[in-house]
Amino acid sequence: MTPHDAPDSVGLVQTRTVRLFTDAPLRLTHGGELRDVEVAYETYGRLDAAGANAVYICHALTGDAHAAGWHAGDRRAGWWDNLIGPGKPLDTDRFFVVCANLLGGCQGTTGPSSVNPATGRAWGLDFPLLVMEDFVAVHRALCGQLGIRRLLAALGGSLGGMQVLQWSLEHPEEVANALVVAASSRLTAQNIAFSAVGRRAITDDRDFREGQYAAAGVNPDTGLSIARMMAHITYLSEDAFTEKFGRNPQFDAHRPGFGIDFAVESYLDHQGQAFLERFDALSYLYLSRSMDYFDPFARVGVLDAVVARPVNYLVVSFDSDWRFSTAHSLRIVNRLEHAGLPVTFREIHSSFGHDSFLLADPTYHATLRAFFDRALEVGV
Amino acid sequence: MTPHDAPDSVGLVQTRTVRLFTDAPLRLTHGGELRDVEVAYETYGRLDAAGANAVYICHALTGDAHAAGWHAGDRRAGWWDNLIGPGKPLDTDRFFVVCANLLGGCQGTTGPSSVNPATGRAWGLDFPLLVMEDFVAVHRALCGQLGIRRLLAALGGSLGGMQVLQWSLEHPEEVANALVVAASSRLTAQNIAFSAVGRRAITDDRDFREGQYAAAGVNPDTGLSIARMMAHITYLSEDAFTEKFGRNPQFDAHRPGFGIDFAVESYLDHQGQAFLERFDALSYLYLSRSMDYFDPFARVGVLDAVVARPVNYLVVSFDSDWRFSTAHSLRIVNRLEHAGLPVTFREIHSSFGHDSFLLADPTYHATLRAFFDRALEVGV
Numbered sequence: 001m002t003p004h005d006a007p008d009s010v011g012l013v014q015t016r017t018v019r020l021f022t023d024a025p026l027r028l029t030h031g032g033e034l035r036d037v038e039v040a041y042e043t044y045g046r047l048d049a050a051g052a053n054a055v056y057i058c059h060a061l062t063g064d065a066h067a068a069g070w071h072a073g074d075r076r077a078g079w080w081d082n083l084i085g086p087g088k089p090l091d092t093d094r095f096f097v098v099c100a101n102l103l104g105g106c107q108g109t110t111g112p113s114s115v116n117p118a119t120g121r122a123w124g125l126d127f128p129l130l131v132m133e134d135f136v137a138v139h140r141a142l143c144g145q146l147g148i149r150r151l152l153a154a155l156g157g158s159l160g161g162m163q164v165l166q167w168s169l170e171h172p173e174e175v176a177n178a179l180v181v182a183a184s185s186r187l188t189a190q191n192i193a194f195s196a197v198g199r200r201a202i203t204d205d206r207d208f209r210e211g212q213y214a215a216a217g218v219n220p221d222t223g224l225s226i227a228r229m230m231a232h233i234t235y236l237s238e239d240a241f242t243e244k245f246g247r248n249p250q251f252d253a254h255r256p257g258f259g260i261d262f263a264v265e266s267y268l269d270h271q272g273q274a275f276l277e278r279f280d281a282l283s284y285l286y287l288s289r290s291m292d293y294f295d296p297f298a299r300v301g302v303l304d305a306v307v308a309r310p311v312n313y314l315v316v317s318f319d320s321d322w323r324f325s326t327a328h329s330l331r332i333v334n335r336l337e338h339a340g341l342p343v344t345f346r347e348i349h350s351s352f353g354h355d356s357f358l359l360a361d362p363t364y365h366a367t368l369r370a371f372f373d374r375a376l377e378v379g380v
Numbered sequence: 381m382t383p384h385d386a387p388d389s390v391g392l393v394q395t396r397t398v399r400l401f402t403d404a405p406l407r408l409t410h411g412g413e414l415r416d417v418e419v420a421y422e423t424y425g426r427l428d429a430a431g432a433n434a435v436y437i438c439h440a441l442t443g444d445a446h447a448a449g450w451h452a453g454d455r456r457a458g459w460w461d462n463l464i465g466p467g468k469p470l471d472t473d474r475f476f477v478v479c480a481n482l483l484g485g486c487q488g489t490t491g492p493s494s495v496n497p498a499t500g501r502a503w504g505l506d507f508p509l510l511v512m513e514d515f516v517a518v519h520r521a522l523c524g525q526l527g528i529r530r531l532l533a534a535l536g537g538s539l540g541g542m543q544v545l546q547w548s549l550e551h552p553e554e555v556a557n558a559l560v561v562a563a564s565s566r567l568t569a570q571n572i573a574f575s576a577v578g579r580r581a582i583t584d585d586r587d588f589r590e591g592q593y594a595a596a597g598v599n600p601d602t603g604l605s606i607a608r609m610m611a612h613i614t615y616l617s618e619d620a621f622t623e624k625f626g627r628n629p630q631f632d633a634h635r636p637g638f639g640i641d642f643a644v645e646s647y648l649d650h651q652g653q654a655f656l657e658r659f660d661a662l663s664y665l666y667l668s669r670s671m672d673y674f675d676p677f678a679r680v681g682v683l684d685a686v687v688a689r690p691v692n693y694l695v696v697s698f699d700s701d702w703r704f705s706t707a708h709s710l711r712i713v714n715r716l717e718h719a720g721l722p723v724t725f726r727e728i729h730s731s732f733g734h735d736s737f738l739l740a741d742p743t744y745h746a747t748l749r750a751f752f753d754r755a756l757e758v759g760v
Contacts, residue, residue: 244569
């Protein structure tokens with residue numbers, strides 16, 4: 001039996017692509033517009049006759065549309081395969097699950113390295129600035145295309161959770177339940193600082209070429225891998241690093257010098273190099289920057305719509321997450337609760353830090369499962 | 381009155397240079413040797429007739445010999461001027477204070493960018509690997525030159541505290557009192573990870589040229605500034621960043637885009653650029669790497685000498701320091717206490733993170749003052 005034959009796997013899947021905004025352009029929040037936006041997406045399960053079982057997955061900074069199942073020939077399943085499948089917490093026998101690469105991404109959806117029809121070369125830094133509202137606008141257009149008028153639930157971790165929160169505040173009539181995991185409604189100065197230095201490593205790389213690296217036949221490998229390695233440190237807890245690597249040498253014995261010697265150095269090197277295979281430097285700039293600007297509760301009246309048409313919230317944090325700590329989740333919970341909205345909050349114990357949202361912690365998964373089950377019971 | 385005329389200032393000072401290891405070379409712990417080691421140092425106060433009032437300052441990663449007072453024309457006093465001067469906690473009316481740029485540095489002491497007499501160009505990566513014992517060997521040679529046979533105290537923060545700890549364990553007969561502040565006896569995987577990514581930014585910079593950047597007339601500015609910006613995030617607490625910058629824009633209003641917009645971005649940019657004026661990329665590699673390898677208590681018998689000739693310890697941590705947290709200091713305290721050594725431990729409340737050791741927190745300074753006063757009373 002191959003892994004995709006397992007009874008709890010959605011099996012072999014393919015990423016499909018749809019072209020949206022073909023008639024009227026997408027107007028971006030901070031100016032500019034895009035026509036003919038390509039969106040890569042996958043679906044698992046079937047939309048029921050009432051259109052009442054759709055769950056939309058919003059992915060994080062470096063995710064893609066391939067959340068579950070197997071692409072032919074791949075050695076790894078989709079990035080959230082532990083959650084999504086027959087009998088899994090997000091049970092594809094009962095739910096219709098959608099996941100799309102977000103606007104600005106580099107995994108099949110239009111982004112800053114796509115060709116600008118006006119110039120015939122990559123958009124580069126001429127691509128419009130993206131904020132959370134823009135991602136949501138494209139998700140909504142995809143739902144329209146798929147015949148989904150109202151989501152039973154939207155779910156996302158980290159940047160994904162921020163999209164879910166934005167969607168629920170802006171169009172509560174479209175989201176019955178919102179699951180906001182390991183997210184933030186307002187990055188701190190330290191959060192912004194980490195992202196800013198990562199972006200700086202990219203834009204200061206001589207091969208960035210003001211964003212026109214593809215036309216020059218080069219790629220800012222150094223900057224992009226430095227950004228990834230640095231960000232990765234913030235995705236794990238200090239304890240997780242200690243448990244995983246401690247001060248162990250990578251080889252039989254220490255080789256004192258400036259090469260890779262400690263195991264943690266080898267791990268980071270691998271993270272940085274592997275990232276170059278799958279991610280684009282301009283997408284990294286655009287998507288990370290969208291988080292810096294996200295601050296929905298700073299806007300007067302932002303809660304008016306959702307108070308008029310309440311969304312049912314689940315907010316989840318992990319106690320070892322120091323990128324978006326429990327304090328970030330509690331700020332969201334407090335704002336929603338003070339507006340009288342139904343909010344369930346869980347802080348999950350996990351030693352793995354921010355990346356815990358991708359792992360199959362039993363308490364975490366049981367929490368999601370219970371929330372989805374109840375959502376289905378209550379209905380859209 | 382100019383600042384250097386203030387009654388509590390040591391006034392105008394000059395960095396002097398001495399050449400050591402002129403007869404016999406310095407043999408480095410991991411191999412290699414150095415002849416004619418230049419050492420830049422400053423002294424404040426006077427060595428008393430009994431030679432019993434000397435306090436040696438070991439500086440941190442990017443410090444230098446200029447700990448106190450003013451260089452003619454400078455707009456800033458030495459880096460630890462708030463601590464050192466007439467009537468200050470380290471009272472130069474009573475103590476003879478010595479501070480030297482450490483081996484491998486770039487502020488007057490021989491380092492990897494010094495000329496290798498064998499080639500006539502910079503040592504570069506041919507400079508011997510440096511560990512804590514090597515720094516201490518040069519400090520000891522300087523003390524010999526200055527006629528100091530036994531220190532009343534050695535004091536250092538961060539990497540400086542690590543040198544003090546090493547010195548006290550290796551040559552307890554030379555150190556009556558050891559003040560180890562915001563230091564560690566064993567970096568964690570996360571600590572190493574941050575340093576490793578910083579070094580990687582330097583060595584992957586195309587202008588690093590395998591360490592021979594000076595001969596090529598270039599400098600790895602991008603890598604060195606990225607390393608500094610990233611490290612700087614770890615020197616402040618998250619709260620300090622929030623208090624200092626929050627989400628404030630740098631200009632009158634936000635200018636959404638990829639330029640400097642948030643105040644914290646401008647601050648980091650300044651830190652990165654200013655660092656290029658005063659620091660050398662090879663020194664950054666060598667000095668940061670020495671910390672990764674420091675793990676004195678892993679060595680069997682390391683405490684034998686100090687148990688036979690006890691040193692009196694003061695170990696200080698800051699509660700908001702997440703680079704070398706209180707747990708690091710407590711590990712040192714526990715090892716020393718279990719060996720029966722006299723150890724005073726203080727965790728100081730401060731919201732500024734690792735850099736607190738450079739600041740004039742009243743409780744912190746009162747603690748140092750009391751310890752120095754008692755040291756003088758007890759004598760060498």
